[in-house]
Each structure stands twice: as C-alpha cells, then as structure tokens.
Amino acid sequence: MNVQLWTYVIVGITFALYIGIAIWSKVSSTSDFYVAGGGISPWANGMATAADWMSAASFISMAGLISLMGYDGSVYIMGWTGGYVLLALLLAPYLRKFGKYTVPDFIGERYYSKSARIVAVLCALLVSFTYIAGQMRGVGVVFSRFLEVDINTGVIIGMIIVLFYAVMGGMKGITYTQVAQYCVLIFAFMVPAIFISFQMTGNLIPQIGMGSKISDGSGLNILEKLNMISLDLGFNEYTRRSKSLFDILAITLALMVGTAGLPHVIVRFFTVKKVSDARKSAGLALLFIAILYTTAPAVSVFSRINLIETVSNKPYSSMPNWFKNWEKTGLLKFNDKNNDGNIQYLSNQNLNELYVDPDIMVLANPEIADLPPWIIALVAAGGLAAALSTAAGLLLVISSSISHDLIKNIFNPSISDKGELWAARISATLAVVVAGYFGINPPDFVAAVVALAFGLAAASFFPAIILGIFYKKMNKEGAITGMLVGVLLMSFYILKFKFGIFDGGKEAVPLLKEQWWFGISPEGFGAVAMIIHFLVALLVNKFTSDPPKYVQEIVENIRIPVGAPPAKNH
Numbered sequence: 001m002n003v004q005l006w007t008y009v010i011v012g013i014t015f016a017l018y019i020g021i022a023i024w025s026k027v028s029s030t031s032d033f034y035v036a037g038g039g040i041s042p043w044a045n046g047m048a049t050a051a052d053w054m055s056a057a058s059f060i061s062m063a064g065l066i067s068l069m070g071y072d073g074s075v076y077i078m079g080w081t082g083g084y085v086l087l088a089l090l091l092a093p094y095l096r097k098f099g100k101y102t103v104p105d106f107i108g109e110r111y112y113s114k115s116a117r118i119v120a121v122l123c124a125l126l127v128s129f130t131y132i133a134g135q136m137r138g139v140g141v142v143f144s145r146f147l148e149v150d151i152n153t154g155v156i157i158g159m160i161i162v163l164f165y166a167v168m169g170g171m172k173g174i175t176y177t178q179v180a181q182y183c184v185l186i187f188a189f190m191v192p193a194i195f196i197s198f199q200m201t202g203n204l205i206p207q208i209g210m211g212s213k214i215s216d217g218s219g220l221n222i223l224e225k226l227n228m229i230s231l232d233l234g235f236n237e238y239t240r241r242s243k244s245l246f247d248i249l250a251i252t253l254a255l256m257v258g259t260a261g262l263p264h265v266i267v268r269f270f271t272v273k274k275v276s277d278a279r280k281s282a283g284l285a286l287l288f289i290a291i292l293y294t295t296a297p298a299v300s301v302f303s304r305i306n307l308i309e310t311v312s313n314k315p316y317s318s319m320p321n322w323f324k325n326w327e328k329t330g331l332l333k334f335n336d337k338n339n340d341g342n343i344q345y346l347s348n349q350n351l352n353e354l355y356v357d358p359d360i361m362v363l364a365n366p367e368i369a370d371l372p373p374w375i376i377a378l379v380a381a382g383g384l385a386a387a388l389s390t391a392a393g394l395l396l397v398i399s400s401s402i403s404h405d406l407i408k409n410i411f412n413p414s415i416s417d418k419g420e421l422w423a424a425r426i427s428a429t430l431a432v433v434v435a436g437y438f439g440i441n442p443p444d445f446v447a448a449v450v451a452l453a454f455g456l457a458a459a460s461f462f463p464a465i466i467l468g469i470f471y472k473k474m475n476k477e478g479a480i481t482g483m484l485v486g487v488l489l490m491s492f493y494i495l496k497f498k499f500g501i502f503d504g505g506k507e508a509v510p511l512l513k514e515q516w517w518f519g520i521s522p523e524g525f526g527a528v529a530m531i532i533h534f535l536v537a538l539l540v541n542k543f544t545s546d547p548p549k550y551v552q553e554i555v556e557n558i559r560i561p562v563g564a565p566p567a568k569n570h
Helices: 003-024 030-038 042-053 056-098 103-110 112-144 151-201 221-231 245-259 263-270 276-311 319-328 358-368 373-411 416-439 446-470 476-497 506-515 525-542 548-559
Strands: 332-334 355-356
Touching: 003 112, 003 151, 003 373, 030 151, 030 263, 030 373, 030 416, 042 151, 042 263, 042 276, 056 103, 056 112, 056 151, 056 245, 056 263, 056 276, 056 355, 056 358, 056 373, 056 446, 056 548, 103 112, 103 221, 103 373, 103 446, 103 525, 103 548, 112 151, 112 263, 112 358, 112 373, 112 446, 112 476, 151 276, 151 358, 151 373, 151 476, 221 276, 245 355, 245 446, 263 373, 263 446, 276 358, 319 358, 319 416, 319 446, 332 506, 355 358, 358 373, 373 416, 446 476, 446 525, 446 548, 476 506, 476 525
Parallel strands: none
Antiparallel strands: 332 355
16 A cells, blocks of 8 residues: 555544544533543543643654754753653642632632633633644644645644544543544654664664664764764754854743643643642653653654755755655745756755755655655654644633633623533634634744744743742732733734734844844743743732732642641731
8 A cells, every 4th residue: 555545544543533532432511521520540641641742843843843953953852841840840739739620710719810810811812822823734734745635624624523522522532532642643753763763773762773873884873974964065063052052041941931831731630530640640741751752852863864865966856756745735845046957955045955844854754764654654643643632632721711711700600511511612613713724824833833832821821820829929910910911022022023023024034033132032032021920920919919818828728738737827
C-alpha cells in the first residue's frame, strides 16, 4: 500500500477509536461534563494531561523549530518542560484542594467578585482561542499533505471529529480519548525516531544516537557533522546561540509561567478524586511528557542533516516525490533565482532559493529518510492526535467559561443542571466554528501562535493564581487591575510587533525588530507583562482594603496538608 492508503487506514482506525470512546462515555450531568465527576485515576489523568499539554506545537512544530533554529530553539524545550514542573509543584495540589471547576471559577471565588470572574473569563477565552488557532493549523497541515485534501476541508473534518467527542463526552469523554491519543502520538513520535537513529548512527536509542558518530565513514560525531555543513551553507553553528541571552531568558520564563497559567491544563487537576491524586498525576504526566521532550532534540538533528543532504545544491529535477508533494501544500517552496536548475539552500536570503516551513520537519522526516509507508502514515496520525487532544481540552475551557462562569454564575444563577449542560454544548459548537476559522486563516506557524498563547496566560493568570494561593491579603481590586494591565499590555505588544497592526501591517514586522522593548521578542514579552502584573496588583492592593476574613481563612486552609488541623486565627 502507498502512503495515502496507509494514512486513510491508520487515521480512520484512530478516529473510529476516538468516536467509540465518546459514545461509551456520554455524559448527562455538568459535573461529568466539566471535571469527569472528579473520579479519574492518576494514571489515566497523567496520560490525558500529557496529551492535553503536548499539542501540535510539541509534536509537529517544536522539533522543526529546533531543527531550523538550532541552539536558539532549545528555549521551547526548557520553557515548556520547566513550566510544567512549576505547575505540578506550585499550583496543581492547591487548586485541586480549592475544588472548583475552572480557573475563572477559582478567580471569581478567591477574589469574591463577579467582575474578577468576568475578567478571568475574557482572559481564558483569549488564551484558548489563540492556542486553538495553532492546533487547527496543525490539523490542516496534516490533512493537506497526507490525505491530499484541501486544507480547508481538512480543518472542517478535524472540527467535526473533535466537536463530536467534546460535546458528547465532555471532560469524561475527552479524558479517555486523550489517553488513547497519548498512546497514538507517543508511538508515532518514537517509532520513526528509533528507525532514523539506527539508520544514521547504528544506535536504537535516539537520545544516545544524537551524540554518536554518524555512519557515513567520516568518523565525525553527528553534531560535529551538522555544525560543519551548517557553516558551509553560511548558517551559524547548530550548537551555538545567535539570539540575545536576555531574549532567550525572557522567552524561557514566559513559556514557564505561561504553562503554569494555562486554563485547559489546570482544569485537568480538578478531575481526580483527591489532592494526593493531583500530585501523582502531575508526576506521571511529567514522566510521559519527558519521553517525547527528550527525543525531540534528536529528531531535530536527524531531520536537519537529512534535509540538507537531500536538497542542498542538488538538481530540482532530481527531487524525490516527497519534495513535490510538500510543494503542493505551500509549506516548501523553491525559487530558482539564478536559473541553474539547482537548489541553493543558504543562510543569505538574497541567494537562498528554498523556503522550509518549520511545521513540515517532523512530518516530512520519515519521507526524507525513505522509511516504510506505514511509518509515514503513523506520523500523520500522531500529529492529528496531538492537535485534536489539545483542541478538545481548549474547547472544554471555552464552553465551561461561557456556560458555567458566565451563564450559571453571572447571568442566570437559577439555570437547571440540564440547561447548563445544553449551554455548555452549544458554546462548544460555536467555539469550534471560530477555531475552524483560525485553522483556515492561520496567523503564523503552529509553535509561534502557541507561544503567544503562553505569553497571554503568563500575563493574565499566573500572577493572579500565585497571589491568590500564597498571599491571603491579596484583594479583588489588585487582582482585577493586574489581570487587565497584564493581558492588555501583552495583547498590544503582540499586535504591534507580531502583526504590525499599528505600523503598516505584517510587511512591516521585520523592520520593527529593532524597536522591540528591551530587545525582547513578542514570544518572550509575556515575562515582562507578568512582572508588571505583579507590581500593579501589589501596588493597588496596598492602597485598597483587605479581603474579607472568610476569604483569608480559605487561603490559609488550602495550603494545609490533608489530615492536618485547620488554620486557627490568633
């Protein structure tokens, strides 16, 4: 069977599995819809959390970014992984003990304010829609190449699948679907990595293969070989930093605190039975995440070498089928500037003739390495699993923010459980339509869009949650002002420097790089906005009244281990 037929078979089997789980886990109550009734085991929740968190950005785009950026791309691994450790140790157990359905639920109750809840809902929607844009683009990329359908058609198919199991099964259906999706995506990521590692170095373990000698008789370590051929093409050494250290630190910090503020990941810790289960599932999720994240650097190195050796200074007419197939998607482009028929892949943009989108590196890598068709199809299924698992989690955040936090707690407190459930399902349906629009009209490549979502989460939620847990005298005025200042400042910076909204549009963006504040890129500015949020919130808090006594007692008690006596007031 060829690649397309294998893809139809493997993707069809996985989609049937997801739909079957949704039918099996159909929910009839809001508790099941929002938090799966709070009865998920730590092992299942760990795998579901890993799938929820490892989105299309992790599966499709991260290794591609590292492949094209080299050392500079490592910020994504450091930031995302470090952020999950921060979330697991610093926030998850306390939020689970607080016992609410959503992050806006926590904000609204902790800061005893409907206004705080509304601001949190708006922030959750902004973060979630920005994040989901990257997932739907990932779905479109996979469908357009491997199933050879129009990107718009691919996005619509993905919308229908994710809507079916998100709306029918709610968090319960999403959880067990994500367990299956984790198994699919990790198998799909590891199998080609193992094959290519053995093919290039004779070592079956990719992490070790990345540091081994390449099997071409040169006697060079694989990273030495990559550094050498990168320099020959005018690129920086693969293992050398080119971005400013300050910007690297800012991006890493923004991704870390953004991870700890992501509403669709935080809500997973409300689905387990008790606080100790939240800790266990966080540890297990980190283990499951580490399997992919320690493999990604190896995949990036293998794909970079394979791409350069396959295309650089080679006749365009001799390019294999995978090259022509990716050209059809528009994510790989050849422009013969000197009309010699050869592909010049160089760092000098005036001479370079090849455009490579970062999102194709992982997906095209098995094809470039000439692996069997079933492995190529498996990678397509893995990419879809990663994108759809996160999209489902984000849809739940959007629907619960509207149905539970706005309709139930603000506009219609007397709504019945059944009515709220219908409101959640209708909200999810509308959210899918908006998400589909972003998939059809993507603002950027997957990881860049996702990085912006992390920045927005860092600027809006992280300080409010940290202060809400660890500073009992933090009041509603400080929290509301901090969230508004943080998210508005981050949004302004994104619009100005990522999209050129105030300076002539997208074409002006490369020129605006010289005007970055403190030399920090839009992906890293979330760290600055987060610090300003903290400062503004604490300043406003200083000049306004303390929160009510009962709120301070709640804050005291959520930090006390289970089984210990409650806090006493002196």
